[in-house]
Amino acid sequence: MTSKVCVLGAGSTKYGKLNESIIEIALTAAKDAIDSAGITPKEIQAGYISNVFGVADKQVHMAPVIMSNLGISHVPGLTIESACGSGSVMFREAYANVAAGFYDCVLALGVEKVTHTGTAMSTTLFSYCSDFFYEGGNGASFPGLFASMARAYMTTHKATEEDLAHVAVKNHENGVLNPKAHVRKKITVDEVMKSPVVASPLKLLDCCPFSDGASATILCSEDFAKKSGRPYMEIIGSGRGASPAAVQGREDITTIPSTVAAVRSAYKMAGITAKDIDFAEVHDCFTIAEVIDIEDLGFFPKGRAAHAVRDGATRLNGEIPINPSGGLKSKGHPIGATGVGQVVEVFDQFTGRAGERTVKDAEIALTHNFGATGASAAVHIFKKVDRK
């Protein structure tokens, strides 16, 4: 039997090209989250950190370094890596430990700093997240792997490159409203179509940027949250899933099995269905990923998402707003932080901090984040707690 777990505080740095060290970036987000929760570091009983390429900024074993710099060097920490899904996979472990009663209050923080390595090195580093013997080792980059998924989807479901472009346009439309987004610029379908090909059929504006950044949350027991007297949200669903690590291992390349398994588990735990979700933050590292995600998450039937996006169903005022933050595509993708950043967006939405991108009357939201081409995934569902 597990206990209710709540998110009491959340904070993020701006995502983009940041000059500070990876530890300074992490500490900035940690302080934001701690301040927003109205606690002091001494109330934190454990620290969960997600990061992938700390070695690129000369720092691994990051959790104790962060805890020490928060003045709580005696607090145990754990650093978790799960490629681009590190943040949500780590968040799940933090959630599970509070739900199990080991802790009443923990820090869950994701951080990444990679832009200083340059595009060529970043592309190479990211290729190490693939099943390297079969993918990176045969010349596939990450845009290439998702491009292969895009070609399979377009072939099977008669979707077009223009359909995919609409995902990018919508996410940039939202990202313009997010002061912490990496790329705050409206784009058009024509601009996406005319942008340089990165890995056919994906073009530059189908791809998320390499970003630096950190996001942090404070998770706690329901009692702890209630006693704080501050706004919070409850985690009502948590699910994990896994897929064959290599794309070649999947019978159907137009779906991601880890997403399907994770969301099934999360919906079951929450006792709801896709129809009950008011908005979602999903893993749109490439436009094709968002199209596949929103089908796998149950928002649209298989083969229909590309058309739904084109029709505006996923815009801020659509039937199911997707990525009000701007998503990975516009907000940015600091891979160790991304999954936590999605939770920060939900917290901002539920606590009146989302400004012009606020989804009206939202009470239940979903976050979805995966590693590599979906080899690992986690889904969380949150419910706004009305303190009136």
Add this chain to the structure above:
Amino acid sequence: MAMSSSMHGVRERFIEAAGRKKILAHKCAKCGHLMLETVMYCEKCSASKFEDAELEGAGTVVTYTIQAVAPQGFEDAGSYAWVVFKIDNVNLRASGFLPGVATPADLPVGAKVQVTGFDQKHGLMLAKT
């Protein structure tokens, strides 16, 4: 077919078979399920005894991409496609490096490919047939 239960050197054996234009797979000795050589336990029944199954390295393109920015080690590879292909006559897919492909018009989905070898720098080499 040789019986194997050790995973020592599986990649080397896969590479050696590719040099003979074959794909080396594992066939579960208990349930007959076919997997690529590098899987240690059967995906269906978790048994760990396999027969080596040497498959003809011919197949059909399921999907692919042609990249403008190549990862490290492939900068000098020229235009190439990274290809996922279904191996003929079995329900198994593999992926490889297909040189000399510059545009999607050069490689329709459904095209036939053949393993030509294994290059230490570029991996499982393919050619259109």
